[in-house]
Amino acid sequence: MQYWLMKSEPEAFSIDDLRDRPQQTEHWDGVRNYQARNMMRDQMKVDDQVFFYHSNCEEPGIVGIARVVRESYPDFTAFDPDDKHFDPKSHPDKPVWFMVDIGFVRKLSRTISLRELKLRDELADLALVRRGNRLSIMPVSPQQWAFILQLE
DNA sequence: GCCAACGTTGGC
């Protein structure tokens, strides 16, 4: 069992949007960063646990928990010239970009804010709080996962 | 809206 953190701008796709989807699942399209892609493509497995993080909003922080429900497959939005995430480098017979599906588990009882996470010595190594880190998907250690959850 | 910290692109 592995743990992850995935960022989303709530204006684009929020934890409530995930909760309200049919089957409460959604594909995680639009990742166009190789490091993040590699984690999705090579490492994320069904039932891995995910912190759902809201970025670029009033109170950035962890707002809920999701889980991986489908392992990586080609991100079809890269094939569509009309899609915002279109990438001519990627073709159906040789895809460059991949995605996973995630399912809603629950919302946290409160937002665990970035500000709060930064205050905790125990999370000094969490990729999220490291200077300059802009990865939209990052690993979370079992210890970090447990520590963050007990903050709730 | 600002801007730091990246990642990507492309000329050479």
Place this chain on the structure above:
DNA sequence: GCCAACGTTGGC
């Protein structure tokens, strides 16, 4: 392969 210019992310 170097690196300047440019684009993006995302906190503030």
